[in-house]
Amino acid sequence: MGLGFGIKIRFLLLVIGCLLIATSVSLRQFSTKTEVLEHDAKEVERNLLVKEKAVKDFLTAQDNIEQLKSYPQNAKGALGFIDSYRKYGINLFTYQNDQLVFWSTFKIPNLDPKTIKNGTSVVFLSNGWYEVIKQTSEDFNFIFFIPIQSQYRFKESNYFRDEIDPLLSTSSKITLASYADKEVYAVRSLDNKFLFALKLKPNFPVDYMPELQIWLFIAGLLFIAAFFNSLASFIAKKGHIGLGTLLLATVFLVFRLTDLYYGWFDHRFLIEIFDPKIYSQSFFMPSLGDLIAKFTSITWVLLFVFNHRKYYQFPQWARKYSWIGILIHLLFLAILGVTALMADNILFGLIYNSKINFDIINILKLSGSSWVSIVIVCLVWFQLYLVTASFAFASRQLKVSDKQRIYIFFIAFLLVLLYNLIIGFNVFFIAFFLVLFLVARNIYIEDSKFNIGLFAAVFICLSFITSVKYLDYKEITEESLREPLARKIQSADDPNAILALNDLENKLLASKVLPDFFNEYKNINYVEFKSSIKSFLSGYLSRYDFQVYSYIENGSPVTLSNATVFSKYKNLVQSGSIKVDGSKYFYQVNNTFGYQNYFGIIPVVKQGSLIGTLIIELRSKPYNYNNRLPDLLGDQKLINNQDFKGYSIALYNNEQLLNQSGSFTYPLNGKAFGGKLNNFIYKDDDKSGYNHLVFKPSPSKMVVISKENPDYIERMAVLSFFFIVFIVFSLVLFGLVWIVKNLEDDKVSWFAVNRSLMINANKILYKTRIQLSIVLSVVATLIIVGWITYFYMNREYRNQQNDIIKQKIRTIQQNLEKQVINTDQIINDTSTLADFERFAEINNADLNLYDLNGNLVTTTYPKLYNYKVLGRKMGAAAYIYLKYLQRSEYINPQEKLGTLTYSAAYVPIRNAQSKTIAFIGLPNYLNEEEYSSKIALFLSNLINIYALVFVSTGVLAVFLANQITNPLTIIQQNIRKTKLGQRNEPIIWRRHDELGSLIKEYNNLITELEESAKKLAQSERESAWREMAQQVAHEIKNPLTPLRLGVQLLEKSWKEHDVNFEVKFNRFSKSFIEQIDSLTRIASEFSHFAKMPDAILTKIDVLEIVQKAVELYESSDNVQIVLTNKSVRSLEIVADSDQLLRTFNNLLKNAIEATTTNTFCRIEVSLLNDLKNVYLEITDNGSGIPDSVHDQIFVPNFTTKTSGTGLGLAFVKQAVGNAGGTVSFTSNLNGTTFFLSFPLV
Structure with missing residues (x-):
C-alpha cells in the first residue's frame, strides 16, 4: 500500500529541513580562507574589468579622442561625459602641455602627468589607490582614474574609512595586500597584466555567505518544526493528545537548551540580534535573537494546544464537583496574572535594558533589531490570547456555570483593583481584564465565532496597554539618561576633550608651525598664524571656543593685546588648576559651573633653546551650539555627543539664571523650581507641557534639564502604530497557521487546498464583505494619496533646501562683492585669507574660494585639503556652468565626500565692472541629514495619521455594515421564527426602498402562510380524527368480539343448566377481565398520546x-x-x-x-x-x-x-x-x- 500524499509531504518537510541545515553548516565548516578570498576578490576583479573595458572601448574610437580634446571648450560634451561616466566611478583628468585643462571630479588630488606611464597601471595618491589608464595624443594626456581602495592619512572617522570602493565590492572582509603577505589573490587587467593583490583582513572571521547561512539554518529549523508539529498532530488525533503535546514541547525544549549551551546562533552567526551588547538580560535571555527564538518556540507549542483544544480533557474528579472547577478558575487567573507581569517585564527589558532604537514616532529610523523587538511584543500578547482561549474552551468541561464564572471574574477584578488602589492606581490592569472578558465572552457566549467588532476591541485594548507601557518605560529610560547629564553639566570634566587635547599637544609639538612662527614672527601675519592653529582644532575640539596667545623667549608678548595674559595663566597653575591626564602642558580650570575650561602653556624649543611660549585656551560652547560642520575627520573614539539633543538646559547660581539653551524659556529667578541638595527632583509643568529635572550639586548652584512631554497626538500615534502592527501580525500569522493546518491533513492536496479556499470565501458574511470593501477602498485610497504626497513633499523639501542655500549663497555673494568691488583679481595673500576667514565667521558659513581657473584659493575647512582628502579644484560641473555657460549660480544637489552626501551652491564673484574675478562655493554638509530627518518625520507622521484614519475607518465600517445589514438581520430573525400554526408578526418598515419592497413581500407571504396554515390544520385535524376513529374502532373491536362470544356461551349454558356452568363462568370471567384491561390500556395509550x-x-x-x-x-x-x-x-x-x-x-x-x-x-x-x-x-x-x-x-x-x-x-x-x-x-x-x-x- 503506497504512502498518502499527506504522509509524503510530512517526510519531505523533514528531509528538506535536514538538507537546509546541513547546507548551512557545510558552508561554514568547509569554508576556507582561500575560498572566501577568491569569492570576494573575483567580484572586485570582475567589476574592475568592466570599467576598464568601458574606458578602453571609449579610447578605441578616434572620434572620442577628438571629443576629449574639445572638452575644455565643449561644455555640453564635457557635462555629458561627466553624467555618463562619473556614476560608474570613472573619472578623467585631461592635460595639455602638462597643464590640467579638464577634470571630472575634485576628489582626486592633482598630480604630475609625467609620473604616470602610458597604458594601465595602479597608483597610490594621498587619499587611496587607483587604477589609471593613460593615453597620449599629440600634446594631450588623458588619464582615467578608477578608484580601488580609499586610504587616508588619519584615523578612520564616521565618513572616511579605508575600504574597497563600494562600486567594486561591498565586502568588508578584504583589503589590498602588501608584498609581505602570502595568502593573496592577484587581480589582473584585461591584457592579463598584474595590477594589485587582495587579502583577507586580519582577525576577520572566515565565513562564506553568512547571510545565506543563517537563512538556510532558520528555514531548516522551521521545516523540521513543521514535521514534528505534523507528527504530534497525527498522534493527538489518534487519541494520545498528551503524548503529542509532550513530543512537540520536548523537541522545542531540547532545541532551546542545546542552543543556550552550545550557542548555535550566538557563536555561529555574527549578526546584530545575537550581539549581547544590543540586548542581554539573563542566562536564558542572552541576546535578542535568543529571546525571539524562545518566544517563537513557546508560541508554536501554545498554538498546537489551541488548535487541538477539543482533545484535552480534565480528569473525571475535576469535572464532578463545582468547587474544584471554581478553584481551577481562580488558579488560572492567578497564573495569567503572573504571566502578564512577566510579559510586562519583557517589554520593560526591551526598552530599558537594551541599546535598541525604539523610537516608534520616527518609524523610518527603526532598525532590524527594533522590528524584531516589536515582533516579540506581538508574540507575547498572542501567547496570552492562546492561553486564555485554550483554558476558556477546556473549562467548559468543568461543573461551573457562566454565572459563577462572572462572579469569579469580578471578584478577581475587585481584588486586583483594591491592590492597585493601595500601591498606586494603574490603568493597565483594567484594559487587561477587559481583554480577558472579551476573549472569554467570545468562547463562552459566542461559541468562538469570529466577531470582527470583538476582535477589533481586543486589538484596541492591547494597543492601549502596549502604548501606555511603552511611553511609561520610555520615560523611565529617558530619566535614567537625563540624570547623568545633569551631573555631566555641573562637572568640569570632558573625557573626550582630554583625549583630543593629548592628540592636539602631540601634533603641535611635531609640526613646524610653531618653530617657524617664532623664528619669523616679525614677518608673519598673526591672523594667518592663528588660522594655522585653528586647523589643528577641528574635529571634537570644534565644540570649544579658543584663544591663542604667544610670547617670545624673554616673556614679551608678540602682540600688545597679550601683555597681561601670561601672568593670568601662571596664577591659574599656581592656584591649583589640574594637569590634564596624559598631557605635559595642558591644564583644567577648577570651579567652573556648566562649562569646561582648559588651557595649555606650550614651550617652543629649537635646538634645546626656548624660543617662545604658546598659550591656547579652550572654553566649551553653549549646549545649544550647533556646529555648521559635521565631525568629518573626527576620531571614531570621540563619539559625536548627541546626549543633549532635544533638551532645554538652564544653569542657576544663587537662584539667578546664568545661562540657558534650548526651546524652553526659563524664568530669571529659579526659586519656583525648588530642588533638594544632591537629589534629582522631577516636576511636570502642565501649562508648558514640559517635564523638568532639578538637580542641586551645591546649596548655591542648580541645574535644570527640561524635556517636552509627548502630546496627545504623539500618544495616539503610538497607539495607532501598535494597532496596525497587531492587525498585520494577526493576518500573517493566520496565513501561516492555515498553511500548517493544511499540511497536517492526511488528505491534503492542491485540489483540497483550493476547495478549502473557495468554501471559506463563500462562508464570508455579507456584513463582513461590506466591512472589507470599505476598509480596502480606504486603504487603497490612502496608499495612492500617501504615495503621491510623499513624492510631492520629497520634491518640496528638496526645493526648500535649494531655496535656502540659494538665498544664503546670494547673501554671501552680495556681501563679498561689496568687499572686492574695486578689485580686479583675488590675491592669495595673508590679508585675503584673514579677511575671508572673518567673513565666513560673520556669515556663519563654511566657504571655499576659487580663482578663475577653478583652483582653490582658501577655505574655512583647510584640514580636508591639508590631508589631501580632496584635490584643490572646484566641482567640475559647477566650474563648467559658471565659467563656460555663464550661469549666475549653480546648485549641485548631490556632492559626495567619503560616505557623506551633501548639496553645494556655487556663484561667481564680480567687481564693480561686473567682471568675474573668482568663484565661491558653499557646501551644506548638514543638508542630507536635515533632509533625512525631515522626510523621516514627515513619513512617520503620515503613517501615524493614516493609521488613525485606518482605525477610524474600521470602526466606521463596522457601524455602517451593521446599519446596512440590520434590516436583513431583522428579516432573517423573523423568517427563522416563522412557523406554521402560530401567529407570525409582520415587520414594520416605513421606508419605500428596496428593503421596503422585500419586507412588504415577506409580510404578504406570512399572511398567506397563516391562512394556509389554518386550512392545513383543519384538514389535518379532520384527517387525524378519521384515522383516530378508525383505529379506536379497530382496537376496541378486537377485545369486544371475544366478550360478545363469551357472553353468548354463558347465556346458552345458563339456559341449558349446564353442570359445568360455574367452571365456565370462572374461565370466562377471567377472560372478560383481561379484555377489559386491554380496553383500559388502549384508552390510556390514546390518552397519553393526546396529551x-x-x-x-x-x-x-x-x-x-x-x-x-x-x-x-x-x-x-x-x-x-x-x-x-x-x-x-x-x-x-x-x-x-x-x-x-x-x-x-x-x-x-x-x-x-x-x-x-x-x-x-x-x-x-x-x-x-x-x-x-x-x-x-x-x-x-x-x-x-x-x-x-x-x-x-x-x-x-x-x-x-x-x-x-x-x-x-x-x-x-x-x-x-x-x-x-x-x-x-x-x-x-x-x-x-x-x-x-x-x-x-
Missing part, C-alpha cells in the same frame, strides 16, 4: 434520566444493559423529564421485545457530546427492523408486533422533538441502533 403537546420543559440532566431507565430494565431475565458515558461535561438539556423517561423506557422495552425468546439480550447505551449537542446511541442484538417498514416506523398506529397500538415510537419522536432534538435509526439482521441528539444548555 403530548402539554410538555413541561425544565433543565434536566440526560445522564440521570438514562440511568433511571437502565435501572428499571437491567434486572430483567436474560438482559444485559451496558451504559458508557464518553461525555466531557455535564449533559444538561431543556426537556420534559416525564416524557424523556417514557422515551427511554419505550426504546429499551422495544429492544428487549425485539430479542427472540431463547436469545440473550444485550443492549449498549452510549453518551458523548461536542460543543453544542449531546448524542445517545442505543444498540440491541435483536432481529432488526425490516427494510420495507423503515419509512413507517415513526408513523402513529403503525406496529410490527402482533399486539400494540403503534404509538410507542411515534411518542418517542414527538417527545424528542419537543426537546429540540432529533431521532434516527439504522437496522440490520444483527440488531438495531437508535440515534438521539439533544441541544445542550
